[in-house]
Structures are given as structure tokens and as C-alpha cells.
Amino acid sequence: MTGQAGGRSNGPGQAGENDPGRAGGESTDGSSAEVRPRVVLIGPPGAGKSTIGRRVAKALGVELYDTDAAIEARTGRSIPEIFAEDGEPVFREIEEQVVVESLRSQSGVVSLGGGAVLSSRTRAALRGHTVVYLELGIGEGLRRTGALNANTSRPLLTGVDPKAKYRELMRTRRPLYREAATIRVRTDGRSPSRVVAAVLDRLGAPREVAPPRPERPRRGRTRRRARRQNRRTPAGDAPPPAVSDRTSPPGPRAPRPQEPT
Ligand SMILES: Nc1ncnc2c1ncn2[C@@H]1O[C@H](COP(=O)(O)OP(=O)(O)O)[C@@H](O)[C@H]1O
Numbered sequence: 001m002t003g004q005a006g007g008r009s010n011g012p013g014q015a016g017e018n019d020p021g022r023a024g025g026e027s028t029d030g031s032s033a034e035v036r037p038r039v040v041l042i043g044p045p046g047a048g049k050s051t052i053g054r055r056v057a058k059a060l061g062v063e064l065y066d067t068d069a070a071i072e073a074r075t076g077r078s079i080p081e082i083f084a085e086d087g088e089p090v091f092r093e094i095e096e097q098v099v100v101e102s103l104r105s106q107s108g109v110v111s112l113g114g115g116a117v118l119s120s121r122t123r124a125a126l127r128g129h130t131v132v133y134l135e136l137g138i139g140e141g142l143r144r145t146g147a148l149n150a151n152t153s154r155p156l157l158t159g160v161d162p163k164a165k166y167r168e169l170m171r172t173r174r175p176l177y178r179e180a181a182t183i184r185v186r187t188d189g190r191s192p193s194r195v196v197a198a199v200l201d202r203l204g205a206p207r208e209v210a211p212p213r214p215e216r217p218r219r220g221r222t223r224r225r226a227r228r229q230n231r232r233t234p235a236g237d238a239p240p241p242a243v244s245d246r247t248s249p250p251g252p253r254a255p256r257p258q259e260p261t
């Protein structure tokens with residue numbers, strides 16, 4: 001499922017993600033310190049829990065633990081396979097176990113699956129945590145999950161009427177998301193970067209600092225200028241013009257000609 005349109009954006013085995021060995025739990029002197037996630041992300045399928053989770057984790061300099069990826073790693077099966085072979089109730093049991101454990105063992109960002117809040121044990125375990133509900137409307141949810149063109153990795157959104165399924169899912173879950181959330185962040189019509197910024201703001205964390213954009217050679221303009229120069233210079237008189245400034249080694253700038261006074 002990973003890598004499909006609307007699929008989860010992370011998967012088991014990615015460096016720095018879902019690495020139980022790097023979770024907290026025990027301090028160096030052997031005493032067990034309290035470990036809790038910095039933030040837990042909840043919301044419907046397509047809200048961006050996996051995508052935003054990864055970026056928020058990066059901005060905070062912590063790990064992302066995506067419980068769906070953890071379920072796949074633990075069972076050695078994809079989520080659609082678990083649904084198809086064992087059914088939803090078995091998936092929910094595994095999910096509950098993985099989620100409750102993660103709330104005790106993870107110290108970074110934890111992204112839950114959209115249906116995790118259906119478990120009352122999970123909802124109880126979420127109390128006292130910083131829980132961000134990524135809110136999303138039905139239309140955008142269907143688009144982002146690929147459910148409209150039958151290209152979804154979410155088994156609950158397959159079939160003839162994914163819209164009706166998504167609507168029903170939201171009717172049941174919206175109150176549960178709201179009950180579990182300590183922070184709500186809208187995601188409709190907001191780019192992932194804006195959602196990340198909003199989450200960081202609400203957490204009181206400094207925003208992601210965008211790395212400076214690499215300077216791109218302005219090829220069109222440079223080539224046009226080169227062609228103009230070529231037209232002015234008789235062929236063979238001058239060396240070929242440089243196509244890009246970036247190919248010439250940096251050197252001291254030639255002094256500007258003095259303006260006549
Ligand atoms: N704010 C956003 N705007 C547009 N697309 C988004 C946004 N957040 C996530 N997406 C896209 O939606 C799809 C589902 O995101 P994902 O993180 O897997 O959601 P979730 O884990 O909540 O189901 C991915 O293709 C992702 O790139």
C-alpha cells in the first residue's frame with residue numbers, strides 16, 4: 001500500500017521512523033523515567049497524520065512513530081492484507097495494543113490511524129496527552145485518500161460508494177476526535193507546510209525554518225543574452241559565451257567603470 005496514491009507516506013523500515021530502539025523508556029541509570037509522546041496526531045483518513053507527523057517530527061528534532069507502520073512491521077503484513085485475511089476486528093485489536101504501548105514508550109511524534117479513536121481503551125490512554133486533531137472535510141478527505149478513483153490503500157474506503165462510507169465514518173468519529181483532542185487544526189485548503197506551521201504554533205514550538213533555495217541559473221535569459229552577444233561579435237573572434245554564471249569560478253568582481261563626473 002505504501003507508495004500508492006492516497007497511500008501512507010511512510011512505511012516500516014524508514015530511517016529515523018518507527019524505531020523502537022530509539023524510543024525512550026529507561027534512563028541510563030536503569031530507573032524508568034516517564035516517557036510520553038511530544039504530540040499525538042489524530043483525525044480521519046487523509047487528514048495528513050502521517051505526512052504532517054513526519055514533518056512536525058523533523059521540525060522538533062524527534063522521531064515519528066506511525067502506528068500503522070508499526071502494525072505492518074509487527075505483523076509482517078500490509079493493512080489491506082490484515083483486513084482481507086482477518087477482518088477489521090482483528091486489526092482493531094492489534095491497533096489498540098500498538099497504540100497503547102506507543103503512548104507509554106514513545107517520546108516523539110505519534111501518528112495514529114484514523115480509526116484508532118474507536119477504541120475506548122485508546123481514548124482513555126490518550127487522556128493527559130497533547131493530542132492534535134487534524135480536521136478535514138469529506139470532499140478533501142476523499143480526494144486525498146484516492147477513494148474517488150478507487151485508488152485507495154484504506155480498506156474502509158473501497159467499494160461502490162466511498163463518499164457514503166466516508167460520511168458515515170465521520171458521523172461516528174467526529175465526536176470521538178473532538179473528545180480526544182486538546183488542539184484542533186484545520187487542514188482543508190491548507191498546504192502541508194501551513195498545517196505544519198499551525199501545529200508548531202499551537203505547540204509553542206519554533207516554526208520550521210525553510211532551507212535557503214539553491215540558486216538556479218536563469219538559463220533563458222542568459223542564453224538570450226549570449227545569442228545577442230554572438231550576433232554582435234563576428235564569428236570566430238570571441239570565445240563561446242558562458243551559458244551559466246555558475247560554471248565560472250567565483251572570483252573578484254571587476255571594478256565598475258567610473259561614471260564621468
Ligand atoms: N495539507 C495537505 N494538503 C494537501 N495534501 C495533503 C495535505 N496533508 C496531506 N496531504 C496528502 O494527502 C495524502 C494522505 O496523507 P496522509 O498523511 O497519508 O494522511 P493520513 O495519515 O491522515 O491518512 C497524501 O498524499 C498527502 O501527501
Ligand SMILES: O=C(O)C1=C[C@@H](OP(=O)(O)O)[C@@H](O)[C@H](O)C1
Nearest residue numbers: 044045046068113114115154155
Ligand atoms: O480510518 C480507518 O479506520 C483506518 C485508517 C488508516 O490509517 P490513516 O488514517 O492513516 O489512513 C488505517 O489505520 C486503516 O486503513 C484504517
Ligand SMILES: [Mg+2]
Nearest residue numbers: 008049050068
Ligand atoms: Mg496515516
